[in-house]
Amino acid sequence: MPDFAFTSFGRVHGDPPHGSGLLVDLSEALHNPQADPAMRELTGLDPQVRRHVLATPGAEEIVERVVGRALALLPYSAPPDDPVNVFVCCQDGRHRSVAVAEECARRLRRCGFTAETAHRHIARGTR
Template sequence: MTTTDFDPALRKVEVTSFGFLHDVPDTAGNALLVNLSKKLRNPFDDPEMRHRTGLEPEVSHHVLSTPGAVTILEETLGQVEALLRGWADPHFKIVRVLVGCRGGKHRSVAMAEAVATALNDRGIKTLVEHLHVDRPVVGA
């Protein structure tokens, strides 16, 4: 496979959401880090959303309708696809994407889901995991 060949069916992406105030995932090896800690509206600030998660449509909409969210999503998708295209080694087929925010319940979860959905829609097998979505709410 050359760098110009790109068969999405042969590649896989693993997207992990997490909270920086908890254990940060191991970034050894190849991983694209998307840090939302100081970006996008934080549902933590809204008492009605504080104890909910980015898996819920209302919370996800709150996060993804923030000015700049679409840009972050599009840039992340572009970076993932560039990484997948850039690897000539056919044995190296996985891109890891780490999406973090402060607590790992709201912004990172909503964005990780959006990234995974968009990549799957493009035919790129994408798995998503949320490390801290079930942890207690921590300060923003």
């Protein structure tokens, strides 16, 4: 069982993940790559989208705070062997939420924790 389970999703799809955990809503935060025709059909797994999102002013602070809050919840996961769930959403669930979830998981792995990512709406089109 991983220490952390990150799930990205899009608010507009109306089917958020179930369960308890930390919710991070990026719907009004960070640069939205979907506005750029060159990135619209890409996802937060693509390096140019990831760079675009994480270069947004405030992105570093968001990632640091999410990682810190997730770590603070680790001693309270229930039962103790269940992962800390972190739900990261944006409008469509393809760009910002994916990039931030992946970056947070990457940083936790660098610290020796196990972290999984799942992206519920990455394959759905943008609106």
